[in-house]
Amino acid sequence: MNKLLVITVLVALLALSAESFRMPRQAEEDQGTLTKITDAVKTYYTDAVNTVSGYVDSVKGLQLEEKAKTLYTDTTNVMSTYAGILQDQLYHIFYHN
Known part of the structure; x- marks a missing residue:
């Protein structure tokens, strides 16, 4: 249940931060709050995946x-x-006998 809730929130954040193709792109300096949050979540996710991969490699090394x-x-x-x-x-x- 918790995983489903987390995935739903992440999808909602990604959907809200997506820009329409009709609107002009914003400059990199003018990022919105949702974009910053989404980028932070992506960074944390990437770091977590890299950490777990490191642990798996160290266990294989044993x-x-x-x-x-x-x-x-x-x-x-x-x-x-x-x-x-x-x-x-x-x-x-x-x-x-």
Whole structure:
């Protein structure tokens, strides 16, 4: 719900700051309040996207996927060893001579 509200506000700001093709363009110095707000929101959005991209790249740099695969392989090796020991113990319990 909050995301929808934020998107609606952003679209409304962009729609209000859009100029009609019949009106002459304003100079860069004569920006309206909505244009300034829209530019600020765009800047914050771009900065947020760049920050998140940096975080994603740093997480990829940690090679977590390879570490998880190694942990899984080591765990299955250990568990198969203990499962074999348990199987031998159960065999000797049930088929004791």
